[in-house]
Amino acid sequence: MALGKDYAAQQCSIARALEVVGERWTLLLVRDAFYGVRRYNDFLVHLGLPRAVLAARLQALVEAGVLDKRRYQDAPPREEYVLTDRGLALWPVVRSLGLWGREEVPGSPVLRHFHHAACGTELGSYGECPTCRIPVPPAEVEMRPGAGLDPAPADPVSRALLRPRRLLVPLEADRV
């Protein structure tokens, strides 16, 4: 069914949010940006989606001010995509969806843990540190592999994401 993209008749902030991040693949692309993925080819390899879809989603997120497109190399020209402040504000959406998927969708194994880097405590259900009793911004979150994660994935991005790492640290930092 062709249903369009907007919800023009819905006077609702959730509808406004879904008009930006509700299309298929978009939130997984935002997730990858939190994990430190910045480059077109890394998104492509990790998401395994059609190139035309990836290009359209990246472009839409840049236009919506969720991602910033930055030149990182001039010859040949190459750009990377980095979360803006508006994009970083999506962390509670990404976190709450992931927690719901893990806790409530039958058969979902524990794939990743998210901890407050400063003290090591696993985040609570609203992204807070239960020990320090503060909301933890994504830059202070450490991601650790869970027992259910495939220990030998085929693609290099998934392999890089097997190691404990801070959110937002560029994937390239691991490759140097």
Place this chain on the structure above:
Amino acid sequence: MALGKDYAAQQCSIARALEVVGERWTLLLVRDAFYGVRRYNDFLVHLGLPRAVLAARLQALVEAGVLDKRRYQDAPPREEYVLTDRGLALWPVVRSLGLWGREEVPGSPVLRHFHHAACGTELGSYGECPTCRIPVPPAEVEMRPGAGLDPAPADPVSRALLRPRRLLVPLEADRV
């Protein structure tokens, strides 16, 4: 582009969540269920979506264990749709998306406020109470109209939702 519904190659709890609630209209339907909408015709009037889409989404949410379908009248037979515990666990997702839409999508007016009924504090980004420092279950949330809400909407469901009300209280309670 026909992209299918699942993300079979993605080893990710967010992907599992989106396979259940990521289709177009689904989260707005879940939102309505939090607001107290339970009946097919009320969803239809409030969402203004095609009947075939509504029927498919309700059926999928029942099959996923997010909504429970209950007979409330025998002659003629009528069913209502009520959030299960698994559905209620989606509240942080609905809250975080709505807050992001309100705060981060340019031009979004403040349409509704959500408060911890016990203390009156407006909820934080995951639905927690910043004063009491606890996650607030949806049954303890009071919804209040914001300054940007149309004061004279065309449909009766939107009119019923203009008044301050507890989440989950059936819309029918206002009509008796």
